Amino acid sequence: MENIGFIGLGIMGSRMARNLQEQGYRLTVYNRTKSKAQHLLDQGAKWADSPKEVVQDTTIIITMLSTPEAIREMALGRNGFLKAMQTKNIWMNCSTVNPSFAQEMAAKAKEKGIVYIDAPVAGTKGPAEKGELVFLVSGDSDTMAKLNPVMLIMGKKIIPLGSIGQGSNMKMLINLLLAQSMLAFSEAMVLGQEMGLPEETLFNVLLNVPVTAPFLGAIRPKMENGDYEPNFPLQWMQKDMHLASLTAYERNVAMPSLNIAKEIFALAKQYGYGTKDFSSIYDYLKINNANDNY
Numbered sequence: 001m002e003n004i005g006f007i008g009l010g011i012m013g014s015r016m017a018r019n020l021q022e023q024g025y026r027l028t029v030y031n032r033t034k035s036k037a038q039h040l041l042d043q044g045a046k047w048a049d050s051p052k053e054v055v056q057d058t059t060i061i062i063t064m065l066s067t068p069e070a071i072r073e074m075a076l077g078r079n080g081f082l083k084a085m086q087t088k089n090i091w092m093n094c095s096t097v098n099p100s101f102a103q104e105m106a107a108k109a110k111e112k113g114i115v116y117i118d119a120p121v122a123g124t125k126g127p128a129e130k131g132e133l134v135f136l137v138s139g140d141s142d143t144m145a146k147l148n149p150v151m152l153i154m155g156k157k158i159i160p161l162g163s164i165g166q167g168s169n170m171k172m173l174i175n176l177l178l179a180q181s182m183l184a185f186s187e188a189m190v191l192g193q194e195m196g197l198p199e200e201t202l203f204n205v206l207l208n209v210p211v212t213a214p215f216l217g218a219i220r221p222k223m224e225n226g227d228y229e230p231n232f233p234l235q236w237m238q239k240d241m242h243l244a245s246l247t248a249y250e251r252n253v254a255m256p257s258l259n260i261a262k263e264i265f266a267l268a269k270q271y272g273y274g275t276k277d278f279s280s281i282y283d284y285l286k287i288n289n290a291n292d293n294y
């Protein structure tokens, strides 16, 4: 089995890499915070001291980093991996980025004869752990076919979407719906309680009417118990809304409700919710609503 280089071992990347390792892939890994790689190193993964060093042993690099800025630094910075890669090597980026950034990275890779695959994922911490992510993939079809076995270890489904950037386009749409559904539901829950309806009744009724997004059923325990340990950090949701907004600007499309929602998430981030789960937007609204001075 080929050796795979994995860069970015946060909530998602650490679990995706672990699944590859469990299925027999040898890994060379790099993460800004080394301690997050320890569970992989204990099982035989090789540590690289920089992103550039990851490339020494591999022809396939997978990145699962937070933001376009972090990816730019890891790929093109002083110790970036891209300049160390060889012709025909593959870079599969699974991080959520804006489509124009994916296209820019694909072009930079192509200058060196490297094939960039745009492969964002749908699914959060649980599916990442169980190898049940959904890959929204775009790029060269032969390379995607070569990567199918790798993706099917980390995920349960691959959706090919065409030319570079279309995977990220689809991911933008999914996350703008995710954010706005979460926010609308949270607002309804806060208003409902102000009207005197018990929280439990609201959950029982609202989660069982067709107007409510189905994923919210799985979020209920987090909201009910105030357990905002992150599956999907709020700051990355706000980042994704920003990237969707930026993409809409590039396409000259007005997205008024997305932009209002984005700023509510930005306020929550400023009030310390950034590293909590994105569902903590409910807590943020509840607390502000309870404040008479608000």
Ligand SMILES: NC(=O)c1ccc[n+]([C@@H]2O[C@H](COP(=O)([O-])OP(=O)(O)OC[C@H]3O[C@@H](n4cnc5c(N)ncnc54)[C@H](OP(=O)(O)O)[C@@H]3O)[C@@H](O)[C@H]2O)c1
Pocket (backbone or CB within 6 Å): 007, 008, 009, 010, 011, 012, 013, 031, 032, 033, 036, 064, 065, 066, 067, 069, 070, 073, 074, 094, 095, 096, 097, 121, 122, 123, 124, 125, 231, 232, 233, 236, 237, 240
């Ligand atoms: N969590 C989800 O449910 C989910 C689902 C689908 C897609 N995504 C996307 O997947 C990506 C990773 O998300 P995550 O939830 O795994 O986030 P995370 O736990 O915060 O991990 C972020 C990763 O990026 C690294 N990083 C951040 N800033 C960096 C910098 N300036 N230089 C180098 N490395 C940097 C972090 O390194 P450190 O460990 O040193 O901080 C970590 O490895 C994001 O693009 C996110 O939008 C997340």
